[in-house]
Amino acid sequence: MKPFAYHQPDRIPDAAKLLTSIEDSKLVAGGMTLIPTLKQRLASPPALIDLSKLGNLKGITDGGATITIGAMTPHAVVAASKLVQGKIPGLAALASMIGDPAVRIRGTIGGSVANNDPAADYPAGVLGLGATVVTSTREIAADGFFRGLFETALEPGEIITAIRFPVPLKAGYAKFKAPASRYALVGVFVAKFADGVRVAVTGAGSGVFRVPPMEDALSRSFDPSAIAAIKIDTEGLTSDIHAEADYRAHLVTVMAKRAVDAALS
Amino acid sequence: MGNVIGIGASPKRKEDQRFLTGRGNYVSDIKRPGMTAGVFVRSPHGHAILRGIDKSAALASPGVIAVLTGEDAAADKLGSLPCGWGISDAKGVPMKEPPFPMLAQGKVRFVGDMVAFVVAETPAQASAAAELLTVDYEVLPSVVGVLEAVRPGAPQLFDDVPNNLCCDWELGDKAAVETAFRKAAHVAKLSLVNNRLIGNPMEPRAAIAEYEPGTDRFTLWTTSQFPHVVRFLMGALVLNIPQHKLRVVAPDVGGGFGVKQFHYGEEAVITWAAKRVMRPIKWVASRSEGYVSDRHGRDHVTEAELALDETGKFLAFRVNTLANMGGYLSTFGPNIPTNLYGPLLGGVYTTPAIYCNVKVVFTNTVPVDAYRGAGRPEATFVLERIVDVAASEMGIDRVEIRRRNMIPKEAYPYQTPVLVQYDSGDPMGCLDGALVAADVKNFGIRKAESARRGKFRGLGYSTYVEACGLAPSRFAGRLGARGGLYESATVRVHPTGQVTVMIGTHNHGQGHETTFAQIVSEKLGVAFDNVDIVFGDTDRVQFGMGTYGSRSLVVGGAALSKATDKVVAKGKKIAAHLLEAAEMDIQFEAGKFSVAGTDRMKTFEEIAGAAYVPHDYPLEVLEPGLEEQAYYDPVNFTYPGGCHIAEVEVDPETGTVTLVNYTAVDDVGTVINPMIVEGQLHGGIVQGVGQALYENAVYDEGSGQLLSGSLMDYCMPRADHMPMMNISTHSTLCTHTPMGVKGCGEVGTIGSPAAVINAVVDALSHLGVTHVDMPATPNRIWRLLQNASLPVAAE
Numbered sequence A: 001m002k003p004f005a006y007h008q009p010d011r012i013p014d015a016a017k018l019l020t021s022i023e024d025s026k027l028v029a030g031g032m033t034l035i036p037t038l039k040q041r042l043a044s045p046p047a048l049i050d051l052s053k054l055g056n057l058k059g060i061t062d063g064g065a066t067i068t069i070g071a072m073t074p075h076a077v078v079a080a081s082k083l084v085q086g087k088i089p090g091l092a093a094l095a096s097m098i099g100d101p102a103v104r105i106r107g108t109i110g111g112s113v114a115n116n117d118p119a120a121d122y123p124a125g126v127l128g129l130g131a132t133v134v135t136s137t138r139e140i141a142a143d144g145f146f147r148g149l150f151e152t153a154l155e156p157g158e159i160i161t162a163i164r165f166p167v168p169l170k171a172g173y174a175k176f177k178a179p180a181s182r183y184a185l186v187g188v189f190v191a192k193f194a195d196g197v198r199v200a201v202t203g204a205g206s207g208v209f210r211v212p213p214m215e216d217a218l219s220r221s222f223d224p225s226a227i228a229a230i231k232i233d234t235e236g237l238t239s240d241i242h243a244e245a246d247y248r249a250h251l252v253t254v255m256a257k258r259a260v261d262a263a264l265s
Numbered sequence B: 001m002g003n004v005i006g007i008g009a010s011p012k013r014k015e016d017q018r019f020l021t022g023r024g025n026y027v028s029d030i031k032r033p034g035m036t037a038g039v040f041v042r043s044p045h046g047h048a049i050l051r052g053i054d055k056s057a058a059l060a061s062p063g064v065i066a067v068l069t070g071e072d073a074a075a076d077k078l079g080s081l082p083c084g085w086g087i088s089d090a091k092g093v094p095m096k097e098p099p100f101p102m103l104a105q106g107k108v109r110f111v112g113d114m115v116a117f118v119v120a121e122t123p124a125q126a127s128a129a130a131e132l133l134t135v136d137y138e139v140l141p142s143v144v145g146v147l148e149a150v151r152p153g154a155p156q157l158f159d160d161v162p163n164n165l166c167c168d169w170e171l172g173d174k175a176a177v178e179t180a181f182r183k184a185a186h187v188a189k190l191s192l193v194n195n196r197l198i199g200n201p202m203e204p205r206a207a208i209a210e211y212e213p214g215t216d217r218f219t220l221w222t223t224s225q226f227p228h229v230v231r232f233l234m235g236a237l238v239l240n241i242p243q244h245k246l247r248v249v250a251p252d253v254g255g256g257f258g259v260k261q262f263h264y265g266e267e268a269v270i271t272w273a274a275k276r277v278m279r280p281i282k283w284v285a286s287r288s289e290g291y292v293s294d295r296h297g298r299d300h301v302t303e304a305e306l307a308l309d310e311t312g313k314f315l316a317f318r319v320n321t322l323a324n325m326g327g328y329l330s331t332f333g334p335n336i337p338t339n340l341y342g343p344l345l346g347g348v349y350t351t352p353a354i355y356c357n358v359k360v361v362f363t364n365t366v367p368v369d370a371y372r373g374a375g376r377p378e379a380t381f382v383l384e385r386i387v388d389v390a391a392s393e394m395g396i397d398r399v400e401i402r403r404r405n406m407i408p409k410e411a412y413p414y415q416t417p418v419l420v421q422y423d424s425g426d427p428m429g430c431l432d433g434a435l436v437a438a439d440v441k442n443f444g445i446r447k448a449e450s451a452r453r454g455k456f457r458g459l460g461y462s463t464y465v466e467a468c469g470l471a472p473s474r475f476a477g478r479l480g481a482r483g484g485l486y487e488s489a490t491v492r493v494h495p496t497g498q499v500t501v502m503i504g505t506h507n508h509g510q511g512h513e514t515t516f517a518q519i520v521s522e523k524l525g526v527a528f529d530n531v532d533i534v535f536g537d538t539d540r541v542q543f544g545m546g547t548y549g550s551r552s553l554v555v556g557g558a559a560l561s562k563a564t565d566k567v568v569a570k571g572k573k574i575a576a577h578l579l580e581a582a583e584m585d586i587q588f589e590a591g592k593f594s595v596a597g598t599d600r601m602k603t604f605e606e607i608a609g610a611a612y613v614p615h616d617y618p619l620e621v622l623e624p625g626l627e628e629q630a631y632y633d634p635v636n637f638t639y640p641g642g643c644h645i646a647e648v649e650v651d652p653e654t655g656t657v658t659l660v661n662y663t664a665v666d667d668v669g670t671v672i673n674p675m676i677v678e679g680q681l682h683g684g685i686v687q688g689v690g691q692a693l694y695e696n697a698v699y700d701e702g703s704g705q706l707l708s709g710s711l712m713d714y715c716m717p718r719a720d721h722m723p724m725m726n727i728s729t730h731s732t733l734c735t736h737t738p739m740g741v742k743g744c745g746e747v748g749t750i751g752s753p754a755a756v757i758n759a760v761v762d763a764l765s766h767l768g769v770t771h772v773d774m775p776a777t778p779n780r781i782w783r784l785l786q787n788a789s790l791p792v793a794a795e
C-alpha cells in the first residue's frame, strides 16, 4: 500500500468537493473492494474520502410502496432487516448470500452498486427490481445506471446516497456461487410487479443484464416451467477457468427457474 | 505437577494454549534490532531472456540500502540451489540437472522466478523501489503442459536438455508385464490427469537473516519444516558458510504440507544479503507471492493398463506417466513422481508384474515438488481408478474384484514386484470394517431417495496402502538420495526430574509437543506436564531431518523411544548402586526403580537427583548426569493403509457434486493420541477432497501466466464442503518400528481422491460415464452430461 491522505468529511457537499478537487481521489465505504486493490498496489489514490461520518447514509426507511436503503448500509443489516424481509424477502436473501460474515458486516450497498463488479449480487437486485439510484446530484433509474464491466452512469464527483426499491408482488434471487470466490458465477433476480416481470442476470457476462424473453414468459405465467425451455445466447457471456460460456448460459435458465421458485415459496 | 498421560490417551494439545491465545512465535512476529525489509522482484513472464537490469532508479529511491541480482550472486561465486535426489534412467544415465541459480541468471523460466532482491529501511520503501527496477526481458514462448513440453518444436527451457526431458525413468519388469498382457482375458485402459495443486499453508513463507560480525555467525529464521537440512544445503552447498557458523531457526510455523520442506532461493539470498548490508533483513511473502513461488504439487498425465484373467485376477499393470517438474529441480523434485510413485503401484493387491515409466519434464511453471502425500496419492489414484474401470468392464462388483486380488493378512510380510516389502497389514479387515461403518448395505435406499429429489447418488471405494516414515537411508541411497533420512532425539532429564526433549523433527500443526510428551510420560513415568519438546533450532537441537513424509512419529518417535530406553538403562545402573543390588535385579515401572521381589525402590526424581549430585554414586564406572541421545535409521518404510468410502450426490441440473458421507477405516499401527490421529485424518481427507472436487492450478499455455493465482480463483476446500466424517482405525502393528507405529500424516490425502472420484463416476455410470478428471467441477460434470450417451434421467 502506498501512502495516501485520509479525509473524513461530515457533509455530503464537502465530500463531493474533496472528490472533485483532489485528482484521482477515491471514496471509501466498507473498503472491502477498495482496500485489497490498494494493498496489492493496483491502485494508489493520493487521497481517500471516508463516507462513514456522513449523516443519513446508513439505514433503511419504509416509504410504503418503496423501501429506501442508505448507501452506507452494510449487507448484514439489509439481510437482517425485518422490513426488507417482510416486503422484499428476495432482496434480504440476496444480501445474506454476499461473501462471508466479515464482508457482510463491512461491505455496503452503495459500494457494491458503485463498483458494479460483473459478478456482484446487488446489481441483479437493483436492476431486477427496477430500483432508483439516488445520488448527491440526481436520481438515476437502474436501467440506465449499469454500463458494463465496472462502469456506471456516475459522473466524477457524484456520490450514491441511497437506493430506492419499489416493493414488488413477489421477488426471488438464486445464486450459483463461483467455487473459489463465492461471488455469483450466475445469479438471477426475478421480480413480479402488477405490470409485468423483470429478470436480471449477474455473473454471466461483463455486466448485469435483463432477459426479455424470460420476462415475457413469466409475465404470462409466473412459474418455473414457463422459462424452462428458454435458452440464453452465449454471445457476450464470459468464459473463464471456472465456467465456459455455454455452461453459464445453461445456468441462467436453471437459476432463473430457482429464483421463481424462491419467489413463490 | 499433573499426571502421567501415556500412549493411547487424548489429552488436549499442549501447543494449542499458545496458538489459541495469540502467543505463538512465528517468523513474522520476530523483530531484530536495526532490522531492514527485503522484497523480491519476480519475473512477470513465463520464459524470457534477461537482457539487462538497470538498478539506478531503484538504488536512488528513498530508504534503499541494496539491490542485488543474479550477476552479484555470480560475482560472489555462490552455488546453485541443490537437488537432494539424483535419479537415473534405465541405462543408468543420470538425470539432467541444470543449475538453479538463487537469482535468475541469463534467463527466467517461470512467472515468479526471482530476478532481484531489494533491501530498504521499510517494507513500503522496498516495494516502491522494486517497482522502479528496470528489467529488460526478451520474452520467449512458454510451455506449461507436459504433453506440450515433449512435443517436437516445443520451447526449450535449457540448451542442454533436449525436449525438456529431465529423466526417462522406469521401474519393474517390462518383459514380464508384456508377456502377461499377451495372456490376458481382459485389458482395462485409462487415461487420466492428476491435477496440479498449490499448498496454501495458512502462514505464508517468511525469513529473517542476520550476520553477527563479532562471532562471524549467521542466523536465519525461516518458515521451514527442516531447519538442519536448510543449514546443510544452504551453508555447505550454496553460500559456503561452515556449519558451525550458521544457525537456522524454524520457530512456530503455520502449516507446511510439504510447501516448506525445501531449501528455497529466498533463504539463500536473504542470508547472503544480510552480511552484505550488515543489518538484519526480514522478508514476508504475500499470499499472491506464495502462489507463484511456493513449490506446487502433483501435475501428471498418465496412461495406465491393467491385464486381468477371466476371473478378474490382476495379471499385470503398466503405467506411463509424464510428470511436470516446473522450471527447475527443487529439493526433492525428481524423487516424487518416481521413487515415491512407482513402488506404490502394487497397492494392496497381489499383481505379480508391474512396469512403470515416468518421463520427468521441465516446463515454464513453478518447480513442482512434494505436497502432502507426494507421489503416493498419484499412484493410488491411478490404481484405484483402473480397478473400478476393470470391474465395470468385466461386470464384476467393485468390492468383489478388490477382494479377489487383495493380499491376505496371512501373506505379510509381502514382497511386491516394485521394490517394497510390506511388513504388516490387513486390507480385507479395513474393507470389511468400512463396509459396515459406511452402511453400504442400505446405499440403495439412499440412492432411491436421492433420485426422488432428481439427484444422482454414487458410492466410491479406495482400498489403498502407502509407504511412509521416510526413510531407510541405505534403501533411499540406492534410489538416489544424496543424504541420510534418519532422525535424532536427546532426552535431557533435569536434576529435579523434569524432562526436555530435543528432537530433529519439526512441529507445524501435527501436535508433536503433545504426542512426544505422551511417549516420554509413558516410558519414564514422569508427568505429562513435566515434559517439553524442543525443535526447530540448529543451535538447540543436535541434528535432524525434519518433518515430511509422515516420518515424525515413525522415525523421530523411534529415536525418542530409543533415547528414553537409554535413560532407563542408566537409571537402573544408578539405582543398583543406591539400592545395593545387582543391576539385573532392578526393575523400572511406573516411574519407580525397584529391586525385584522387594519393596526397596527409588523414584525417577531421586535417581535424577543422584545423577546430578553424585555424592553417593559409582563415579568410577558411570558419568554423572542423566541425558541420552539416540539416532534412529529405519530398516524399512512403514505401510499404513485402509479403506475409504465416499458417498456423493450429483445435481444433474448444475453439475454440482456434494460429498454427503465419508467413511475411513485406516491401519496406522499403534495410535499414541487418538484425537490427534483423527485430526490428521480429517485434515488429510479434506485435502484429498480438495484435489478431487475443487483445487486446480491452471497455467496459460504460451504466456505461462498462472490463471489461478489467488484464493479468488484457486478453490480451497471449506468447512461447508464437508460432511461429518466417520473415522476409525483398524490397526495391525508395524513389525520394525519400536512402538509399532506406522504414521498417519498423509493417509487421508492419499486414500481420498480415488474414493471421491470413484463415487462421482458411480453416480453417473448409468449415463455411460467411465471417468471424470479432477477436479470434478460443476462445469466439467455438466459437460460430461451434455456428451453422455444416455438422456439425463432425472430431468
Ligand SMILES: Cc1cc2nc3c(=O)[nH]c(=O)nc-3n(C[C@H](O)[C@H](O)[C@H](O)COP(=O)(O)OP(=O)(O)OC[C@H]3O[C@@H](n4cnc5c(N)ncnc54)[C@H](O)[C@@H]3O)c2cc1C
Pocket: A026, A027, A028, A029, A030, A031, A032, A033, A034, A035, A051, A071, A072, A097, A098, A099, A100, A103, A106, A107, A108, A109, A110, A111, A112, A114, A115, A117, A119, A120, A121, A122, A158, A159, A160, A161, A181, A182, A183, A184
Ligand atoms: C472476500 C470477499 C468476498 C466477497 N463476496 C462478494 C459476493 O459474494 N457478492 C458480492 O456482491 N460482493 C462480494 N464482495 C464485495 C463486497 O460486497 C464489497 O463490500 C462491495 O463490492 C463494495 O462495497 P464496499 O462498501 O466495501 O466498497 P468500497 O470497497 O469501500 O468501495 C468500492 C468502490 O465503490 C466506490 N464507492 C463506495 N461507496 C460509494 C458511494 N456511496 N458512492 C459512489 N462511489 C462509492 C469506492 O470509491 C470504490 O471505488 C466480496 C468481497 C470480499 C472481500
